Amino acid sequence: MSHIFSDVSNRIVRSEIREILKWTRKPGVISFGGGLPDPDLFPLKDITDITKNVLDQKGYLALQYGPTKGEDVMLEALVKHMSEFGDEAALEEVAVTSSSQQGLDLLSLLYLDEGSPVVMELPSYLGAIQAFKRCGADMRGVPLDEDGMDLEMLKKTLTELKEEGKKPRFIYTIPDFQNPSGITMSLEKRKELLQICIEEDIPIVEDSPYRELSFTNEILPSLWMLSGKKGVIMLKTFSKVLFPGMRMGWLVGEPDLIDKMVMLKQSVDLCTPSFNQLILAEFIQMGKMKQTIDNAIRCYRPKSAAMLNALEKYMPDQVSWSKPSGGMFLWVKLPESIDTKEIFMTAIEHNVAYVIGRPFHCDSSGNHTLRLNYSFPSIEQIETGIKQLAETIKKVL
C-alpha cells in the first residue's frame, strides 16, 4: 500500500537528542541530560488520599467527559494558584490544556501557516521549536544576554523582517529561569520588550513553566501582568513545579483568544482528563501546591549551588556558564572549536551525559554549547559528574 503523507509529517524528523539520550542509560553514567523533576518530591500520600476522596465524592464527574475549557473547579484552582505568584486572571482568561506542549500545539494551530515568521530566543525550548517547525514556521533567533533577550538584536531582526515585507505572528519568550539557559529576563527588559511589541503591534507568548521555582524570594512581574493582560498569552504547566505524570497545563490570555484555542482543542482531544483535573484542583485548594513548591525549592537550590561550585572548582578557564536563580537548568559554553555532539561519546566514556545545545537553536547554531540539569541528580552525583565532565573537556581541549 502506498501512502501519500502530508507536508506536516514530512517536516518531522527524529530528534537528535533522543538518539543520543539512549547512552545515558549505560550503567554508571551520571546524566545531566533529562529535564525531570526529582521524584522524591512527589506527594504520593496526598495524591492517594485525594484520589480516594474525588472518586468517593465526585466519581461520576471525574470519570465522565468534561468541558473542553476545563472543569470549573480546576479553573478556579488555577486562578488561585497563579494569584499566589503575583499573576491575576479571570476565569474567562484561563483554559486547561493536556500539558504545556498542548498549549504550544494550540498556539501553533492558532497562529502559524507555512512560512509564518516567529521570533524566539537563541537558545530556546526544544518542544516549542518542534511545534513551530511542524507548522513550517520561519523561525528567527535572537541571542540571549545574561539578563534576557538582546533587545537591540530583536529590533534588528524586526527591521530585517520588515524589509522582507514580513511581520512575526508572535514573539516567543521564556522570561523566568529559561529552558535551556537558566537565564531570567530583567524587569527593565520586560518593560522594554512590551514597549517594542506595542509599538510594532506583535503579540507575545510567555512560556512560564519554571516561574514558581525561584531560589531567591524574588519573582519578577510576568509579562502577562506588566502588559495589563493584553497582547500576551501565557503558557503554564505543573510538570516542573509538581510532577509531569498527569500532563496538566493551562493557557492564560485575553478571553477571545482563549475561546479560539478552546475551539481548536475540540479537534485535538475534546477535553483534558476530568479525573486528573479534579485531583489537582483539590490538591491546590488544600494548599498542598504551595507546600510542594517550597519543598522543590529547598531541594533544587542546594543542587544548583553544588553544580555552580563544582563548575568553579573543576572547569578549565575557557569554559563559561550561566548562574540561574531558579528553575532546573544551567547552560555551558565551550570554546567555539569544540562541538559538543562530537565529544559526547568521550563524555560517556567518562561516565557523564548532558544534552547538546544545537537542537535548542532554531538557526542550528550553538554547536559548542550544552545544557545541564541539576533537579534530577543527587548532590553527590552533581559533584562527581561535573568533575568527570571537566576531565572530558580538558582531554579534548
Next chain:
Amino acid sequence: MSHIFSDVSNRIVRSEIREILKWTRKPGVISFGGGLPDPDLFPLKDITDITKNVLDQKGYLALQYGPTKGEDVMLEALVKHMSEFGDEAALEEVAVTSSSQQGLDLLSLLYLDEGSPVVMELPSYLGAIQAFKRCGADMRGVPLDEDGMDLEMLKKTLTELKEEGKKPRFIYTIPDFQNPSGITMSLEKRKELLQICIEEDIPIVEDSPYRELSFTNEILPSLWMLSGKKGVIMLKTFSKVLFPGMRMGWLVGEPDLIDKMVMLKQSVDLCTPSFNQLILAEFIQMGKMKQTIDNAIRCYRPKSAAMLNALEKYMPDQVSWSKPSGGMFLWVKLPESIDTKEIFMTAIEHNVAYVIGRPFHCDSSGNHTLRLNYSFPSIEQIETGIKQLAETIKKVL
C-alpha cells in the same frame, strides 16, 4: 493588538450542536443528545483500589514523564485487551493516544494537506469531520446502507475523484455499531471494501470505539484483521466501553506508520499521562475490563430494546430508524420536508432533546435526520422521551 491568525484557525467554527445542546439542561427535559456512557457502570471502587496500589508501588513512575509511544505495561495490556475481542497486534503495532480524538488529530497531521481528498460515510463521526475540516480536507461522503457503506456509491466516488485527477489519502469508516447511525458493516462488505482498497491502493482508517459493545454474541472480524494487518489503521478508545474521564485511546497499525504518528505526538503532547496508563493497565491485567464491558452490555441491551419498542409503539409511519445490535446510538429519518433543526425547539417544549443529523454529514446534507442516544437515559426516560418525541413529530407533520 492585531493578530494574524492561521488558515487552520479560520477554518474552525463553533459547533451547531454545542449551541443547541445548552437547551438540554432545561429542567424536565429528557435528553437523547449526548454520547455519554451510563455513569452507574463506572467501577469506582476498583479504580480507587488500583490507584492506591499504583501510587504505593510505582508512584515515581506514575507521576514522571513517560515514553511518547506509551508505557510498556499499558501497551501489553492493550494487546491483551484486543486479543479478547479477536484482534491481534504486536507491541510495535500499537501506540497510546490521549483519547481517540488525538488519534484522529495525529492521523490528520500524518495524511492531510489543504485540499486532500478523504472518503467517509454519510453520516459519520462529528469529531472526525471536525479534525479533517481543520486540515482543509476535501471530504467526500458515501451513503450508508443497512449493512454498511454503499460500495457501489464508493466506486462511483472513487471514479469521480480519478476523473478529477485525485486520490483519497484514506477511506474513513466506523464498521461496528457506527456513530451516529448504529449500523454495522456486514462481513461481505468488509471483504469487498478491502478488495477495493487493495486494487485502488488506498489506506483504510477503521475507527472502532464501540466494537466491544455487541448485544449479540457476535463480533465480526475487524478490517485490521481481515487485511492481514496491512493498509489499515485502527483507532481505539476506552471512553465508550469503560469511561471517558481518563481520555485513554490507542492506535493500531503497521510499525512504520505507528512510528511516524509517535513522532508527531511528540509535538502534540509529548506523552499521555503515565498515571492514567498505569491505572488502566492494572485494571485490564486484573481482568476487570472484560467484566465492566459485560456489565455495560447488560445495561445497554435492554435500553436499546426499550428505545426500539417505544419507537415502534409511538412513531408515525413516515418515520424510520436503524436497528443497532450494539453501541450507544440509533438513527432516525423523518420525512425530507422536516428539518430537525427547525423543530428542535418544539421538541424542547415537549421536554425531549436529540442531536440534529446535519453536522454528521460532511456534505451538509441530512437535514431530516437525528441521532438518539440510549446509553445515558434510564429505561423509563427512554419510554417517556420517545413518546414525547413522537408527539413533537406528529405535531409538525
